Amino acid sequence: MSYQALYRVFRSQSFAEVVGQKHVTTTLKNAIQKNKISHAYLFNGPRGTGKTSIAKIFAKAINCTERTDGEPCNKCETCISITNGTNSDVIEIDAASNNGVDEIRNIRDKVKYAPGESTYKVYIIDEVHMLTTGAFNALLKTLEEPPAHAIFILATTEPHKIPATIISRCQRFDFKAISVTDITDHLAYVCDTEGIKYHEEALSFIATTAEGGMRDALSILDQAIAFGADELTLEHVLSVTGSVGRNDFLELTNYIVEHDIQSAFKLYHRLLSEGKEVTRLVNDLIYFLRDVIMDYAAGEKSDAQIYQLDVSLLYEMIDKINDTLVSMRFAVNTNVHFEVLIVKLAELVKRSNVHSTPRNVVQADTSHLEKRILQLEKQVANGIQSAPVKTAKPKKEAKRSKNAFSMRQIETVLDHANREDLNYLKQNWHTLIHHVESEGQKSLVSLLKNSEPVAASSTHVLIKFDEEIHCDMVNNDEAKREQIESIVYTIIQKQVKMVGVPGSQWLQVRHDYLENRKHPKQEEKPVEDDIVTQAAKLFGKDTINIIE
Structure with a gap:
């Protein structure tokens, strides 16, 4: 194959070329310089952030015959053979397809043999979290007591799936997602090297879309270059990624x-x-x-x-x-x-009421009220008694009090409530919910799960709901209420009328009801009676004719 994908052509061949993982490369270089090489490493991080690339660079650096400052020379026979994948002492295994016990036992049997052409034998096991439990157990003993010439590098995107006994025997390196700036700079370097004209916003969009993965960014760049031919633009990138501008x-x-x-x-x-x-x-x-x-x-x-x-x-x-x-x-x-x-x-x-139209409406209402206030002030100043102004309650509040619950209906339930009916209903309430679940009525399940019977009689049931919207639904949606009442009948064999009360107001409602029973309110004298009495005093009873 004459053409190679960009992510293969521009794969890092030294620690200095790695983008965005300086905390890993610096540690590994220092370990090589000080000859403090561990027998097992765990590379963990998102896809396309350089885990296997750094593993190969590390394999080259520890086996390189002419390395300087912990960096491989990439010129000696060992470095060239590892780069080309022909070195028999650097074994790369894909655990996703070789995840059985037999494959790991094969490694365990061969690891004891000395390397043929290098100083160390390096086993790079990619996607190691895909190994089976038996394979992990087979690998455990080798990681615990490996030969002096063997080094294991485990790479994974999901470290939580690896047993703790494996992780504790490795030096763990957490790779991080590469920043948008670093990806953009590297993409610009690739385009300059390949002689491709590009727009900055196109590279920035690719870097954002890649979500921290350099390999994904290079793959998108490769595809966008093929689509745009001469010049890389944002429209080309949007077309190949399916994104919107x-x-x-x-x-x-x-x-x-x-x-x-x-x-x-x-x-x-x-x-x-x-x-x-x-x-x-x-x-x-x-x-x-x-x-x-x-x-x-x-x-x-x-x-x-x-x-x-x-x-x-x-x-x-x-x-x-x-x-x-x-x-x-x-x-x-x-x-x-x-x-x-x-x-x-x-x-x-x-x-949200952030547009100019709602603001103008508010201003118009305010000016109208100001005029009314000025008119009233003039009347008071002139000694004219103005007619009483009837102030209508806000419609929203009236709706809320109406929709929430009816105190009269609640009093009807509480007046005839008894402990026997309530206990019987409570004992069968979970049976009722299971019955609704078995019927597949999901809307009723969510409504009844957050409810609890708090009072009951032979004809009525008072249900407390956690959500006020559920209480409103039962009290005002006749079809929904009748549906629940029919299900209640199938469980307790009683035809009862259901009334809802919000859980946040139940204690106050109950308290008010008990107080009213202890101290009944006296009925206020009708306003009409006061008018008749005053008229009788002024004009005499004989001259008054009351018409209903």
Whole structure:
């Protein structure tokens, strides 16, 4: 094969060439210089961060005949043979496909033989966490008492799957994800070496997409170069990765802020028709909002609609997107989830009251009230008694008190409640929940799991709900209430009417009910009676004719 992938061509051949793992390379170089080489090492870290590359460099450095300052010369026969993979004393094993006991026993039998052409025998076991329990047990004895000429280097991305007895016999090195800056600089070096023209934003986007892996970054770069031929641009990178550019996200968020759902859907479907992946689209949207927040922090705002929102609202939007991302992992049709996300974000912005329209409405209401106050002040100054102004209660509060629970219904239950019916219902409440689960009624399961009967009679049941929305659902959704009542009937064989009370207010409601029973409130005298009495005193009883 005449062509080699970039990640193979630019694979590090010395500790100095390794990018982003200085804490590992410095330690290994110093150990080689001071001749303090351990018999076993564990390299742990994300994919594509240089674990196997450093393992081979280390194998070359300890066997190099002309090394300087712990670095291999890459010119002697030993270094060249290890680089080409022809050295019989450096054995690289893929534990993903050789994970059985027999393969490890074969290593254990051969490790006792002296190296043929090098100073040390080096066994590099990649993806070591894939070994079976029996294979780990077979490897354990060799790691505990290895021959003086044998060195084991274990590489893994999941160290938590390795037995502690193995880890305790190794020197552990934790590789870190490579920073975006380091990846960008290395990609620029690769492009300059290959003679490829590039745009800085294209390399930055590749570095961000790679998520800390140099191998992934070089693979994307290789693919983008093949797509763009003469020059590497951001559009080429977006095309090969299936990502969405900043301009598209600015347009999408403009529609969301303006509550133009139809245009947002059209843009989204256009992106799908261009081959964009929904999951990557959601991830890129999070990164886009992250960049907007960073611009806020740096004081670099633009005229786009998204920059007119408060930072706190951007945090809420990211939370909504994260929730959607979790839901999409278990969804069959992910496209619908993103469409719902667009609607949710638009409603979130609409409720935030950050646009100029809501502010103008508030100002108009305030000016109207100011005029009314001035008018009343004039009337008072002139000695004119103004008619009593009826102040209507806010509709929201009236709704809340109505929707939460009905005190009259609760009193009806408590007036006839008894301990026997309540105990019987409590004993069968878990049976009721298991029955609903077996019927596959998930909405009812979530509703009833956070509930508890607190009072019962032969005709009524009072249920305490942890969530006020569940209480509201039982009290005001007749269909849902009748459905639960029919299930209760199948369990306790009694036709009862269900009433809900919020758990946060149950103690206060119970206290008020008991106080009212101890000290009943006297009925207030109707206002009409007072008017009749006053009229009788002024005009006499005979002149008054009361009409109902």
